[in-house]
Amino acid sequence: MHRQRGLTDEQVVEMYRYMLLARKLDERLWLLNRAGKIPFTISCQGQEGIQVGAAFALDREKDWICPYYRDLALVLAFGQTVRDNMLAAFAKAEDPNSGGRQMPGHYGDTRYRILSGSSPVTTQVLHAVGIAYAGKLEQKDFVVLTSCGEGSSNQGDWHEACNFAGVHQLPVVFMVENNQYAISVPLEKQVAGENIAARANGYGFPGIQVDGNDPLAVYQAVKEAVDRARSGNGPTLIEAITYRLLPHSSDDDDRSYRSNEEVEMAKKKDGLLVFRNYLLENKLWTEQQDQELLAQIMEEINEATAYAEAAPHPNPTDLYKHVYV
Amino acid sequence: MPMMSYIDAVTTALREEMERDERVFILGEDVGKRGGVFRATAGLYEQFGEARVLDTPLTESAIVGVAIGAAAYGMRPVAEIQFADFIFPATNQIISEAAKLYYRSNGTWKCPLVIRAPYGGGVHGALYHSQSVEKIFAGVPGLQIVMPSTPYDVKGLLKSAIRSDNPILFFEHKRCYRLIKDEVPQEDYTIPIGKADLKREGSDVTVITYGLPVHLTLEAAKDLEKEGISTHVLDLRTLVPLDREAVVEAAVKTGKVLVIHEDNKTGGFGGEVVATIAEEALFDLDAPIQRLCGPDVPAMPYNPILEKEFMLNKDKIANAIRELAEF
Numbered sequence: 001m002h003r004q005r006g007l008t009d010e011q012v013v014e015m016y017r018y019m020l021l022a023r024k025l026d027e028r029l030w031l032l033n034r035a036g037k038i039p040f041t042i043s044c045q046g047q048e049g050i051q052v053g054a055a056f057a058l059d060r061e062k063d064w065i066c067p068y069y070r071d072l073a074l075v076l077a078f079g080q081t082v083r084d085n086m087l088a089a090f091a092k093a094e095d096p097n098s099g100g101r102q103m104p105g106h107y108g109d110t111r112y113r114i115l116s117g118s119s120p121v122t123t124q125v126l127h128a129v130g131i132a133y134a135g136k137l138e139q140k141d142f143v144v145l146t147s148c149g150e151g152s153s154n155q156g157d158w159h160e161a162c163n164f165a166g167v168h169q170l171p172v173v174f175m176v177e178n179n180q181y182a183i184s185v186p187l188e189k190q191v192a193g194e195n196i197a198a199r200a201n202g203y204g205f206p207g208i209q210v211d212g213n214d215p216l217a218v219y220q221a222v223k224e225a226v227d228r229a230r231s232g233n234g235p236t237l238i239e240a241i242t243y244r245l246l247p248h249s250s251d252d253d254d255r256s257y258r259s260n261e262e263v264e265m266a267k268k269k270d271g272l273l274v275f276r277n278y279l280l281e282n283k284l285w286t287e288q289q290d291q292e293l294l295a296q297i298m299e300e301i302n303e304a305t306a307y308a309e310a311a312p313h314p315n316p317t318d319l320y321k322h323v324y325v
Numbered sequence: 326m327p328m329m330s331y332i333d334a335v336t337t338a339l340r341e342e343m344e345r346d347e348r349v350f351i352l353g354e355d356v357g358k359r360g361g362v363f364r365a366t367a368g369l370y371e372q373f374g375e376a377r378v379l380d381t382p383l384t385e386s387a388i389v390g391v392a393i394g395a396a397a398y399g400m401r402p403v404a405e406i407q408f409a410d411f412i413f414p415a416t417n418q419i420i421s422e423a424a425k426l427y428y429r430s431n432g433t434w435k436c437p438l439v440i441r442a443p444y445g446g447g448v449h450g451a452l453y454h455s456q457s458v459e460k461i462f463a464g465v466p467g468l469q470i471v472m473p474s475t476p477y478d479v480k481g482l483l484k485s486a487i488r489s490d491n492p493i494l495f496f497e498h499k500r501c502y503r504l505i506k507d508e509v510p511q512e513d514y515t516i517p518i519g520k521a522d523l524k525r526e527g528s529d530v531t532v533i534t535y536g537l538p539v540h541l542t543l544e545a546a547k548d549l550e551k552e553g554i555s556t557h558v559l560d561l562r563t564l565v566p567l568d569r570e571a572v573v574e575a576a577v578k579t580g581k582v583l584v585i586h587e588d589n590k591t592g593g594f595g596g597e598v599v600a601t602i603a604e605e606a607l608f609d610l611d612a613p614i615q616r617l618c619g620p621d622v623p624a625m626p627y628n629p630i631l632e633k634e635f636m637l638n639k640d641k642i643a644n645a646i647r648e649l650a651e652f
Binding site: 099133 | 350376377379381382384386387389390391392393394395396397398399400402414417418421422425426427428429430431432433434435437466467469489490491566
């Protein structure tokens, strides 16, 4: 199936590696939070397949991303390391995202064309349009992918960005990672109309709904969107449907607004498990290889945890740096 | 040197910077074919084409947000907000994004962005085409605020703003657009951001102001001279960064200080100027510092009597200077 979509056996194994890496790193961040080592974490769990599928559909040498706070797997696939993210989690000086200034999950990295983001949601969607416009002015052929949650798709900036990109036929992929909840508020109280993808009609470009638990389906949808964008045919909206497996953040308690049964049901469709089974069933992967990979990943995470915990804090006087250029 | 109006100085600076640097482009409402509702971008669409003089959809947050993205990429966008009163939909982009991008990325992402906006009253613009909005942004580190009063300063400061790597709010008093003319050199020059300008030497009262009231104060000072009152006038030109040295020097010069702006009194930038003087020059003062400002009403009404009551003028300023001189 993946070969029909243009992915090699090696590529799908690599996709799985990034998904597992993100999951295990995410789990460690929760552990560190519960152990009182880091004050905050926010999770990508359940959404790794969307993010890795999208990353592999982009040209990771020249395309740009304007991600949101759940995109751990996306930024890993774009070049950031476990250590980079552990440094951010411990808010250390060497954190490449912000030098320890921002909360974890606020990605930004000039090395990989990952634009720095903030906490007010959806502001980055307009920035993505601006980067795409700059590329058009300079006659470059890169594509910009920007992502956000389904709750964020209600923001004015999201609408303004889609409309602007539609008017100017800009090479932007708008990806909504629909995980069913905006903190505690479920989809049906967030989004009117048929679905989010259908909103694209109003902006004059295609809107595609895709199963976010299937990284291959996401890959194909984003690949088509990227090809369309790169060939000058404008933006695409992709709504990738999944489920947020954990509370909104380490400060949230989801038991107050959704049932355990609902969460357990969703876990059975967890994209990571589904994809792993796909690899096993198609003889691309063995249990033994899985154990070896897991051991390798845990070693990398252990090393990064120790490194980041021991890494120096910023100096107090660093507070005053970089206000103005 | 040719005489040039304030608005022609805006257009000239934009044109020269667009000729000098291909990364400079303009975006805003009606800036293209129409050349701007005030005609600030007249002729630029014809000269540089629609891609670099971009008519955007009617969306202020997008104008600023798209400009931030382009600036982060490495372009030098000049965004026009048609009236300063309409900047508020873009406030989140300005305060949460433009002001903080460089800081939050630990100095790795820059935001070389200029946002131009006409502000101020006295043009029958009523509540929503007359406001001064500088106080909303003056307390937001990461932003710089430039508010020139003369065509000479407009050209030099707008060029500096466009060449700067910082996000800059460039507020143009719309009453000055066609009212104020002076000699502007044809050659390229810049004026450093953050330097106030001493407009007039005097010995009795110091006025510290910016924008349209600079001209009203200079007129008042001329009249008061006949009464034997000598006025020292400092034009801040840039609010952020504030030229604290020039403020203190001007205050010490006469020991009697009047701070003037059209923005409302409460929370207005004058309070910051007064505090600076109080911190650094209190014992050099001979009278309590005074402020003459827009009144603390929500905005400027349409009715001409009410508009006049709100606006500053030569007489109000002369009276305030006279009272301080007599203290």
